[in-house]
Amino acid sequence: MRCEFPQARPGQSIGLFGGSFDPPHAGHVHVTREALKRFGLDRVWWLVSPGNVLKTRGPAPMKRRLQAAREIMDHPRVTVTGIEERLGTRATADTLARLRALYPGVRFVWLMGADNLAQFHRWKDWQDIMQTVPLGVLARPGDRISARMSPAARIYRQYRISGLASQSLIHARAPAWCFVNVPMVDLSSTAIRAQRRND
Numbered sequence: 001m002r003c004e005f006p007q008a009r010p011g012q013s014i015g016l017f018g019g020s021f022d023p024p025h026a027g028h029v030h031v032t033r034e035a036l037k038r039f040g041l042d043r044v045w046w047l048v049s050p051g052n053v054l055k056t057r058g059p060a061p062m063k064r065r066l067q068a069a070r071e072i073m074d075h076p077r078v079t080v081t082g083i084e085e086r087l088g089t090r091a092t093a094d095t096l097a098r099l100r101a102l103y104p105g106v107r108f109v110w111l112m113g114a115d116n117l118a119q120f121h122r123w124k125d126w127q128d129i130m131q132t133v134p135l136g137v138l139a140r141p142g143d144r145i146s147a148r149m150s151p152a153a154r155i156y157r158q159y160r161i162s163g164l165a166s167q168s169l170i171h172a173r174a175p176a177w178c179f180v181n182v183p184m185v186d187l188s189s190t191a192i193r194a195q196r197r198n199d
């Protein structure tokens with residue numbers, strides 16, 4: 001059986017990329033590669049979610065999403081994991097508390113697309129997350145403005161690191177967040193599911 005808890009040494013920088021990945025697509029792969037470069041990360045771990053606490057519709061079975069994610073995300077410094085299922089956590093704040101205890105000295109950054117920053121103030125204990133780990137936010141078609149105008153962006157305006165200084169995010173003390181204006185890929189799982197229903 002594949003180990004769901006990857007290795008990490010103190011001092012390493014790990015980007016945590018949580019998602020429903022229902023299904024995973026080239027947009028996820030693209031932002032992962034961009035995040036590795038722009039934030040100077042040693043690794044990215046995909047956290048395939050047992051189920052987003054804010055989404056009413058349950059996702060496809062975990063096993064299927066994990067398998068599809070491993071097929072599409074092929075990079076030596078990226079690991080696809082089912083950590084949250086193993087930990088029994090769903091809310092990101094709970095996952096982060098467990099990971100920080102399990103990996104002392106490892107530097108974590110939470111990665112998200114711009115659409116998630118726009119909604120971030122609805123997440124459980126979102127201000128605790130902000131105070132705990134730096135956030136790396138990647139541009140997504142249609143969501144750049146709503147992200148920048150979001151309650152989280154406004155409340156934490158003074159803690160924003162410029163996109164030009166994105167390499168410093170991992171060394172920053174939380175709260176810290178950085179929006180990087182990467183080239184965008186216009187893909188979403190919703191559109192892919194709709195397309196599959198029509199095929």
Ligand SMILES: Nc1ncnc2c1ncn2[C@@H]1O[C@H](COP(=O)(O)OP(=O)(O)OP(=O)(O)O)[C@@H](O)[C@H]1O
Pocket residue numbers: 018019020021022027028031111112113114115116138139140141185186187188189190191
């Ligand atoms: N095309 C994209 N560009 C930038 N970020 C993306 C893109 N697609 C997904 N993301 C980000 O990847 C993470 C996981 O997203 P998720 O698995 O929900 O995919 P999605 O395409 O947004 O799915 P859905 O349409 O079902 O909401 C989120 O942080 C999301 O913002």
Ligand SMILES: O=C(O)c1ccc[n+]([C@@H]2O[C@H](COP(=O)([O-])O)[C@@H](O)[C@H]2O)c1
Pocket residue numbers: 017018019020021047049051052053054055090091092093116122123124
């Ligand atoms: O913790 C929360 O309240 C919370 C609310 C919404 C989304 N998240 C996390 O954000 C990540 C992206 O979710 P999704 O469904 O947009 O792919 C995933 O790891 C979710 O668990 C977390």
